[in-house]
Each structure stands twice: as structure tokens, then as C-alpha cells.
Amino acid sequence: MRFIQSVFASAIVLLVAASGLGMGVGSSQDQESIDVTFLFDLGDGTYHWVDAQVYDPTAVNQTWNAVLEAAGSLGLDVEWTWFDCCGVFITDIGNRSPPSGSVGIFLWNGTGSRWELAPTGVSALSLALGDAVAFSNNAFDPVTYEVLTPVPTPPHPFPVLEFRGDSANSGTTASPAPEGVGIKWDRDLGIQEIPASPAVAYGRVYILTLDGMFALDESSGAVVWSNPSVRGLSTPAVFNGALLLGGSDGKVHAVDAATGAERWSTTLIAPTVFSGITSSPKVLFDTAYVGTFNETGGVGEVAALWATNGTIRWRHTAPGSVSFSTPAVVDGALFVGVIGMYNTTTQITYDPPYGLLALDATSGSERWFAPTEGPVAASPVVVGSNVIVPSKDGFVYAWDRMLGRPAWRTAAGAGVSSPAAHDGMVFVAGGSFGGSGNLTALDASTGAPKWVASPGGPVQSSVTYADGELFFSTNEARGTIYAVDAASGHLIWNYTPSPPQYILGSPVVADGLVFAPSDNGHVYAIETPYELMALDAVGPASVAVGGTATITLRATAQKGLSREVWLNLSLAGLEFVSAEPAPVASSRFAASWYLEDLPMGRNRTIVVAVRGSAELPASAACDAAGCTERASLSYRGFHGTEFPELSRTFDVTVESAAATDLASSSVLVVSAGAALVAAVVATVVFVRRRSRRGP
Numbered sequence: 001m002r003f004i005q006s007v008f009a010s011a012i013v014l015l016v017a018a019s020g021l022g023m024g025v026g027s028s029q030d031q032e033s034i035d036v037t038f039l040f041d042l043g044d045g046t047y048h049w050v051d052a053q054v055y056d057p058t059a060v061n062q063t064w065n066a067v068l069e070a071a072g073s074l075g076l077d078v079e080w081t082w083f084d085c086c087g088v089f090i091t092d093i094g095n096r097s098p099p100s101g102s103v104g105i106f107l108w109n110g111t112g113s114r115w116e117l118a119p120t121g122v123s124a125l126s127l128a129l130g131d132a133v134a135f136s137n138n139a140f141d142p143v144t145y146e147v148l149t150p151v152p153t154p155p156h157p158f159p160v161l162e163f164r165g166d167s168a169n170s171g172t173t174a175s176p177a178p179e180g181v182g183i184k185w186d187r188d189l190g191i192q193e194i195p196a197s198p199a200v201a202y203g204r205v206y207i208l209t210l211d212g213m214f215a216l217d218e219s220s221g222a223v224v225w226s227n228p229s230v231r232g233l234s235t236p237a238v239f240n241g242a243l244l245l246g247g248s249d250g251k252v253h254a255v256d257a258a259t260g261a262e263r264w265s266t267t268l269i270a271p272t273v274f275s276g277i278t279s280s281p282k283v284l285f286d287t288a289y290v291g292t293f294n295e296t297g298g299v300g301e302v303a304a305l306w307a308t309n310g311t312i313r314w315r316h317t318a319p320g321s322v323s324f325s326t327p328a329v330v331d332g333a334l335f336v337g338v339i340g341m342y343n344t345t346t347q348i349t350y351d352p353p354y355g356l357l358a359l360d361a362t363s364g365s366e367r368w369f370a371p372t373e374g375p376v377a378a379s380p381v382v383v384g385s386n387v388i389v390p391s392k393d394g395f396v397y398a399w400d401r402m403l404g405r406p407a408w409r410t411a412a413g414a415g416v417s418s419p420a421a422h423d424g425m426v427f428v429a430g431g432s433f434g435g436s437g438n439l440t441a442l443d444a445s446t447g448a449p450k451w452v453a454s455p456g457g458p459v460q461s462s463v464t465y466a467d468g469e470l471f472f473s474t475n476e477a478r479g480t481i482y483a484v485d486a487a488s489g490h491l492i493w494n495y496t497p498s499p500p501q502y503i504l505g506s507p508v509v510a511d512g513l514v515f516a517p518s519d520n521g522h523v524y525a526i527e528t529p530y531e532l533m534a535l536d537a538v539g540p541a542s543v544a545v546g547g548t549a550t551i552t553l554r555a556t557a558q559k560g561l562s563r564e565v566w567l568n569l570s571l572a573g574l575e576f577v578s579a580e581p582a583p584v585a586s587s588r589f590a591a592s593w594y595l596e597d598l599p600m601g602r603n604r605t606i607v608v609a610v611r612g613s614a615e616l617p618a619s620a621a622c623d624a625a626g627c628t629e630r631a632s633l634s635y636r637g638f639h640g641t642e643f644p645e646l647s648r649t650f651d652v653t654v655e656s657a658a659a660t661d662l663a664s665s666s667v668l669v670v671s672a673g674a675a676l677v678a679a680v681v682a683t684v685v686f687v688r689r690r691s692r693r694g695p
Contacts, residue, residue: 033057034129038070039157041150042094043138043285044329045166048074048174049157054127063125064088067135087123096137099285104139104147108132108154115149138285141308148240151201156218159201160508162326163235163280164418164462168382169328171420171427176512177467177483179637180560180600181493182529184513185221186522189214193504194517196280197462199236199243200510202257206236207523208245215260218511221525225260233324234280237288239307244288246277252290252305266310268292268303279336280326283307289329289361291322291336297344302327302336302359314364319353324416326379328387333367333401334359335387337376350375356389356397358404368404372397379418379462381426383444388426390414396428396440398447408447412440418462418506420470422486425450427465429472431458437474439463439489453489455482466509467639473516479503481516481526485561485638492638493560493600497522528637532560533598535567535646537631542653543574543612551610553631555595556603565595565635569608572620573627573654577609589617598635612654626653 033055040048050070056062064087071078071093079092090103105122106115108131115134118125127133134150141148151159158175165172191211198207204224205216212228213236230253234246242263243255250269255262268277269292279291288307292300300321304313318338325337335358340350355371374393381388387401396414398407413430420427426444431437437458441450457476464471469492473481478500483492497503497518505517514526534556540549555567569576571589583591595604621628633646 034127034131036066036127036130037132037154038067039132039134039136039150039152040071040074040076040093041134041136041138041152042076042096043098043136044096044168045161045283046094047150047152048076049152050074057127061087061123063127063133064122067122086121089121090135093135093137098137098139099142100138100140100145101142102140104134104136106134106136106139106150108134110154113153113155115153117147141286143286144308146308151238153202156201156203156511158509158511159238160199160510161201162199162237162283163197164282164326164328164379164381165464167282167284167329168421169282169326169379169418170381170383170422170465171418171463172422172465173509175466175509176639177469177471177509178512178514178526178528178560179492179639179641180529180532181483181495182527182559183495184525184527186497186524187216187221187223188522189223191521193519194521194523195504195519196233196517197235197506198508198515198517198523199238200508200515201238202241204257205515205523205525206238206243206257207517208232208234208236210248213243213245213255213260215257216523218513218525221523227255227260227262230255230262232276233278235326237281237283239283239288242307244281244283244307246279246281246290248272248276250276250292252277252281252288252303252310254307254310264310266305266312268301268315269294275323278324279322282327282329284329284361287313287361289327289334291318291325291327293321293323293339294342297342299341300338302334302357302364304361304364316359316364316366318357319355319369320350324377324379325389326418328380328382329361330382330401332361334361335380335382335389335401337378337380337389338369339375339377354391356380356387356399358387358401370397370399370404370406377416378414381419381421383421383424383426386444388419388421388444390417390419390428390430392416394430396426396442396447398444410442410447410449412442412449413438415458415460417459417472420463420465422465425486427463427470427486429459429461429463431460431474433458433460433475439470439472439484441486441489451489453484453491456480460504461506464506464508469638471507471509471514471516473503473505473507473518475502475504477502479518481507481514481524483514483560491561491599495524495526497524528641529559531643531646532557532562532637533565533633533635533643533646534558535631535633535648537629537648537650539610539629539650539652542626542655543610544655545612545614547612548577549574549610549612551608551629553606553608554603555598555633557598557600560600561638562598562600562635563638563640565598565604565633567593567595567604567606568632568634570619570630570632571610571617572622572629573613573616573652574610574629575613577611579606579608581606589613589620622654626651628652 105118236243327336340354358367372391417429457474460475461473501520507516539551
């Protein structure tokens with residue numbers, strides 16, 4: 001194999017040299033450094049974007065130096081060979097051993113919105129400010145030498161390429177995640193159920209259902225195309241402009257990602273009645289791996305196919321059926337869950353053997369099989385030296401992936417949900433249909449629990465990790481989409497789709513958005529909302545000078561966890577007297593409260609006692625109609641993003657001291673006048689009486 005790789009690499013170098021493109025030498029004149037962006041596509045579903053600097057962009061090997069620095073910042077090893085004709089030839093990034101033995105270099109064409117193979121090797125590659133360059137381990141088909149372009153692009157940098165994200169089934173994405181729940185769009189597909197999880201690439205959301213396949217526009221949710229003839233329960237895997245998926249007809253299909261037209265199909269099981277291939281294909285470089293389910297109660301298979309044309313590389317008879325479990329493929333080994341033998345009598349249970357199967361990924365030969373005490377429908381995840389998988393017996397199992405020896409076993413209420421792994425932790429969800437649910441964080445080395453969270457219902461979707469958050473859905477009558485803090489399990493936000501329905505499909509995170517299906521037939525795109533909180537402020541309509549009144553302030557975290565919440569009150573014509581709770585700071589005309597963090601759905605109410613004032617602050621907002629009081633709220637989201645300040649105002653009429661004095665004077669004048677009138681009347685009456693009596 002290494003000889004073939006060497007020959008292929010030499011052919012590429014000679015092609016570049018013959019064209020004269022690899023011989024170029026840039027100017028040695030020093031120039032100012034430029035900022036560029038590098039994409040490292042490792043070929044196994046893992047990719048990294050890095051902002052880099054090229055210090056002298058026209059000098060020989062300056063781009064190469066920037067590549068080494070950028071890869072080093074990610075902890076990625078770079079293997080390379082030197083050729084006198086052309087300089088540096090990169091053969092591997094990240095110790096992934098690409099089958100072609102070479103790393104392709106691509107430049108982003110913004111006008112054509114596509115990756116184009118670079119015209120030179122990295123030594124002579126001269127870049128301009130703002131250029132995007134991709135280095136791909138999977139740039140060339142090792143047999144046909146066809147160029148395979150990377151899927152991540154500058155406009156759509158964080159795709160979801162396959163179920164569980166990468167070949168290790170980590171369930172992790174590099175995408176940023178929303179800090180709250182804002183519905184960007186809600187697309188009703190007009191069908192009954194969407195049990196599969198979406199793939200996201202090329203600005204499209206791809207989802208397979210038993211009613212056909214759909215491609216939705218990532219920005220609007222509009223249906224770009226649909227293919228009713230391709231149906232199933234698996235998640236598509238994205239490969240070189242195609243979507244590979246397991247069909248309910250027992251075939252593996254390759255569908256053109258741009259048009260929905262079928263490129264090829266390969267039959268693995270026939271005939272089928274109700275299931276077909278429910279295992280989602282796992283694509284590693286040029287090979288797709290998938291498991292099969294035997295509806296008759298017999299054993300299933302694991303198969304490897306060439307991803308470019310569907311030709312079967314090898315088939316291995318499994319101890320039982322493979323249902324829903326997607327293979328993990330790491331370091332030449334394949335791991336997949338075995339659900340057991342389908343019981344055709346009960347039609348809902350499975351008979352042993354069930355457990356985890358390990359195969360040689362190149363030949364398909366068995367390495368080991370580890371039994372469990374219950375069926376395994378979840379997908380295994382590889383973390384370090386362990387391979388970990390939940391079982392329907394409620395346990396999470398870990399084995400040494402090289403030898404198949406048990407490493408640990410932890411009771412976690414596990415079921416069919418596939419775990420996510422990040423930073424030495426594995427996150428496992430579970431719960432039986434109709435019962436309660438759970439989400440548990442386990443140490444991947446020991447199985448020791450770190451925390452346990454209890455969502456409203458059972459979790460049978462799989463868990464996704466992105467940007468410090470965990471995403472999953474509950475499979476209950478009012479199925480709900482959740483985002484929780486991966487460090488603590490605390491709720492960040494949740495959303496119950498309408499109309500309410502069960503949710504089996506898993507949410508995924510791509511390009512900063514959450515894409516989530518529901519069995520109500522809708523697909524949702526969730527983004528960070530403009531604001532997470534709401535603020536209400538209610539006060540009196542009028543207050544007399546020296547009189548007292550109350551102002552009620554209420555801050556509510558409506559759309560997500562809100563952090564570092566500050567509530568401020570500015571007064572005009574009113575004086576601050578006291579408040580419950582007491583402020584952290586106050587003055588005659590202002591007060592401030594630090595509310596710390598507010599979980600979604602929680603609120604804080606503050607009742608403020610104020611007094612009408614004859615004096616006004618220098619900044620008072622008062623006129624003849626009255627004074628304006630102002631409450632404001634500042635806060636941050638889960639990731640520390642500062643949201644726009646919220647403010648609420650209300651007007652208060654305050655009777656000034658001058659008005660009060662005038663009113664008092666008027667009363668005195670009226671009283672004196674009344675007394676004078678009374679005296680005059682009394683005098684007139686007295687005189688008249690004396691006149692009537694005579695002299």
C-alpha cells in the first residue's frame with residue numbers, strides 16, 4: 001500500500017513539475033504580513049478552520065511556514081516529502097494515513113463559489129489578503145485519481161457530514177451554537193414522521209424519511225428538491241457532492257446532493273418488508289461502511305463499499321442483526337453494535353447474541369466480539385484507548401478497543417441513544433418509552449458519573465456536542481428539544497414544537513444553527529434570538545411631593561439562560577426609599593441590582609418604594625406633563641455574548657412644591673372672601689331690622 005501511495009505521490013509531483021507550476025519562486029522582497037484562512041480536512045469527518053498569518057506572502061516557503069504554525073496550534077502532525085523540482089509535498093495531516101498518500105491543496109474561488117485545485121505546491125504558493133486555502137487528506141481517489149473537493153466552504157464552514165459527525169462517532173461538531181431559542185424557520189414537509197437525523201452541507205439540509213428524501217435550503221427552509229423513490233430511516237453521509245444512505249428497500253443509495261438524482265445503488269438485503277437498512281453509512285476516505293438488519297430473524301451483515309461507485313469491497317456475517325447502530329472506524333478497526341436476532345413471534349424483542357463487534361476495516365475479518373446483557377442499537381464511540389456503547393439493558397459498556405477486554409461498566413439508564421464524547425467525557429442519554437429520561441456525564445476512562453440531568457421525558461434521540469452545549473430531544477407526547485450545559489447539565493434552553501408530537505430524530509448543529517426534526521412532520525432551524533430576556537416596569541400614574549408609592553420591576557429569562565444580569569432604575573421626580581430585595585447600589589435617584597444568572601423560564605421581581613420629590617436630578621426627563629422613569633436590563637448569553645440592553649419607561653405626574661403652595665394660598669383667599677361676604681350680609685340684615693322697628 002505504501003508503494004502505491006509513493007507512486008501516486010510521485011505522479012502528482014511530476015504532473016506539477018511538467019506544467020512548470022511547481023517550479024515558481026516568489027520574490028524575496030519583504031512585504032507586510034497578510035491574514036488568510038486555512039481549512040484542514042482530515043478525511044474522516046473531522047475538519048478545522050484556522051486564521052493564519054503569512055509573513056512574506058511572495059517569498060518561497062512562507063505559506064508552508066504558516067501551514068506548519070497553524071497545524072501546530074491544533075496539535076496536528078504534518079508529514080511531508082521534499083522534491084528538488086517542486087519543494088515540499090504534503091503526504092498526511094493529523095496522522096490519518098490518506099489512501100492516496102497525498103494531501104491536496106485547494107484555493108477558494110469566491111466568484112465561482114467553489115474550491116479549485118491549487119496551481120502550485122505549497123512551497124511556491126503565493127497568497128493574497130483574505131485568501132482561503134484547504135488542505136485535504138481526501139483530495140484524490142486512490143484508484144482513478146479523480147479530484148475530490150472538500151465539503152466545508154467559507155460560506156458554509158461547519159457542515160454535518162454524517163451521523164455522529166466523524167469516523168470515531170464522537171457526536172461533536174466544530175460549529176458555534178445558538179445561545180437561546182429563536183425559530184429561524186419551521187418547514188412542514190406534509191408527512192407523518194421524521195425519525196432520522198439530518199445531514200447539512202452545501203447550504204442544504206438533507207433529511208431521509210419513509211416518504212422520500214428532502215433537501216431544504218439552510219437559510220429559508222424552502223424545499224430545494226425531493227426524491228420520493230429513495231426512502232429510509234438512516235442519516236445521509238456526504239461524499240464528494242453525493243449523499244450515501246441506507247434505504248428501506250435494502251439498498252445503499254448514492255444521491256446527487258445538488259439535484260436529488262440517483263448516482264448508483266447497491267443491493268445488500270432483499271426482499272424487505274418493514275425495515276431495510278437502518279444503519280447510517282460511515283464514510284472514511286473512499287469507503288462506506290454499513291450494517292444490515294435481517295427481518296426474518298437471522299443474522300445480519302457488515303459491508304464495506306467503494307464510496308465512488310458502490311462496488312462491494314467486503315461483507316462480514318455478524319452474530320446478529322445490526323439495526324440503527326452506525327459503525328465507528330478508527331486506526332484500521334471497525335466497531336458496531338449488534339442488536340441480536342429479531343424475534344418474529346413477538347415482533348418487538350430480540351434474542352441473543354447481542355453486543356459489540358470489532359472487525360478489521362480493511363479486510364472485514366473479525367477481531368473480537370464482546371457480549372452485553374441487552375440489545376445494542378446505539379452507535380459506539382471511540383475515546384482514547386476505549387470503545388464505548390450503551391445497551392438497552394441500561395448499562396454503558398467500555399472495552400479496550402485493541403484487545404476487547406472490559407474496561408468498565410456503568411448503570412446509567414441507557415437505551416438506544418448514541419452518546420457524544422468531548423474532552424475526556426462521554427455523554428449518555430436514556431429512558432424507556434413512556435417513562436422518565438436522563439442524561440449522564442461519565443468519565444470516559446473510568447465510567448465514573450460526573451453529573452446527571454433529568455429532562456421531562458425519555459431520550460431516544462442521540463446526543464450532539466457543540467460549543468460547550470449538549471443537544472437532544474425527548475420522545476414523549478410533547479417532545480421537546482433541549483440544550484444543556486455540558487459542564488453541569490444545567491438547562492440553557494428548550495423548545496416544544498407545535499403541534500406537539502413525539503421526537504425520535506436527533507438535532508444537529510451546523511453553521512451556527514440547530515436543525516431538529518419532529519414526528520409532527522416539521523423540520524426546525526433554531527438560531528440565537530435578538531434578545532433572551534423580557535423586562536416589565538409598572539409604576540404609579542401620579543405621586544404628590546412627599547407622598548409614597550411603589551414601582552414593580554420584573555426581569556424574565558424567556559428564550560435562554562441569561563448570565564451576569566444587571567437591572568438598573570433611574571428616577572426623575574421620585575426619590576428611592578427602599579426595595580425588596582435590596583439593591584447592590586443606590587442613590588437618591590437611582591438603584592442597581594445584580595441578579596446573577598437566570599435560567600430559562602425563571603424571573604426576578606423587585607418592588608421599589610419611592611417618594612415624590614420637590615427636587616429633580618440634573619438629568620431629569622420632566623416636562624409639563626410629568627416625569628419619565630426608566631428601567632434598564634443588561635445581560636450576557638451562555639457563551640458570554642453581550643445582548644442589546646433592554647429598557648422600559650413610564651410617566652409619572654408629580655405635584656411640585658410650587659403647585660402645593662399655590663393650592664394652599666387659594667384656600668386662604670377663598671376662606672377670607674367667604675368671611676367678608678358673611679360679614680357684609682350680617683351688617684345688611686342688622687340695618688334692615690333696625691329700620692323696620694322705627695325711631
